[in-house]
Amino acid sequence: MTYRVELLPSGVQFTVAEQQTILDAAIEQDILFPNRCQVGACGMCLCRLVKGEVSYQLEPMLTEKEQAEGWVFACQACATTDLVLTFDE
Known part of the structure; x- marks a missing residue:
């Protein structure tokens, strides 16, 4: 199964497979996505979930407030539904 990811405000869209991280899918499809370490340590790929749901194999280092x-x-993060993401605060 695959899910659609839309990045705001650009409207760029790409697909992500089940159990594939959002960043891996973006890189695989030549989508510009901020990143550095690719293991959750640097925070470069941090984005806000506007719509949809994600799951983690290992819980990320986010505060309860950040998660909320x-x-x-x-x-x-792996998609469990279609997603809309933004880098805007």
């Missing part, structure tokens, strides 16, 4: 605000680490 919808922040996700794209290098660690």
Whole structure:
């Protein structure tokens, strides 16, 4: 199964497979996505979930407040639905 990811405000869209991280899918499809370490340590891929749901194999280092605000680490998050993401605060 695959899911559609839309990045705001650009409207760029790409697909992500089940159990594939959002960042891996973006890189694989030549989508510009901020990243550095690709393991959740640097925070470069941090983005906000506008719509949809993600899951993690390992819980990310996010505060409860950050999680409630919808922040996700794209290098660690896998889509469980279609997603809309933004880098805007």
